[in-house]
Amino acid sequence: MKRANWKRVVYAGAVVGLLIFLHSLKVVAPLESRLQAWFNPVLIHLYSTGNGLKKFYYFQTDRRDLAVVADGLRSEVNRLTEENSRLKALESENESLKKMLKFFSGEQRHYVASRVIGRSDFDQANQTILIDRGTRDGLLPGLAVVDQDGLVIGKVVDTKEVSSEVCLVTSSKCQFAAAIQNENKTIGLAKGDLGLTVKMELIPQSEVLKTGDIVVTSGLEKNIPAGLVLGKISQVVRENNELWQSARIETLSNLDSVSLASILLP
């Protein structure tokens, strides 16, 4: 009886080898794409259900902190209202100047909307999400992915026909050519740090960084436009005897409960 069972294990191993061989020859690629396309809608619903449970859990645990957060947000809203009115005045002036120079500036970004169908947390430092768009929709590795508010949440790292893998901006394997919106427009490389935050290193000590400075994409990277918001500086790490300083960047979007994402096409 035992020998018969071990024979079954050997046969199963042979089947595994055969499946891997057939996959590498792409013989079963059409079947796999078809199966993915059929089950993507189911995954969307399952992920939405799990995400709903996550939001409910976080709402319950964060309830007591909401009052404190609300107070902070009120003062932030007041500050932004003042800044908004100042920017509107500048925008109006800018429009007039453009008309005078007969300068046409159109910012049209092509994008593909997608839904998150899964998440890979096997390695906490390299979190990725799976989306239901792939090469069929024009996706390529290296494209920026943003949430509903236009904030960067990650980058496409791998694509299949009807799905893609996106590394989150806090993942150690995700990095962006970034620029800080300070006086000097400091540029650098923003890299995910252990799945928790984003870090920008090798910034010369002569650059002046402030907590709260907004960090955006610099446009120096292929297929990623400039001006996409990555986050804001939450901490500046500066040692007097070091050549470089670094900055910790806090992302403005909630990466734990992303359910919709847009991919910016080149």
Add this chain to the structure above:
Amino acid sequence: MKYKIYLKYLGFFILSVVLALLSTGFVAALPGYAGNVDLVVVCLLFLLIVADLRVALIISLLAGYFMDIFSFLPFGVNLISLLLTVSCCYALLTSFFTNRSLYSLMALTAIATAINWSMFRLSDSILAPLSGLESSFDMTLSTWTNLLFRLGMNLLLCLVFFQVVNFSTNKLRPVFLFKK
């Protein structure tokens, strides 16, 4: 009679698809440590007990195949790790953990978690270069803490499954042998 066999295999197919979809879509989205549970591994362990090795192997092959289709890791990582986990658990179940008590099942779950975790990384590190990719995993402190959380959640799930299986079947009841 033949249609019963076809129905049985259809049932295996549906169970495998459901396990793969739940693992990829639902479990991954759960909050906190709940997202770390290895649903497929614990289910396969209980299938080894409730059914037999043949059923567990079939489910592991089908579920592993579907998980590999949805995953972006090198193809075969889930297939290999699940097959090896089922084989090792079968060997341990028939040699050491024969009494099928809660404690032996929890010990087996812990071992299955460790085997699956290490086989997953080993197969990724072997298959990734063959597919022209880089291995996706780094060995950092968070890797080990992730394993601990995964272990804790799997043991909790094992406890729940044990109560359900014990309540609904006789497979886990002790058998007393009387000498005549």
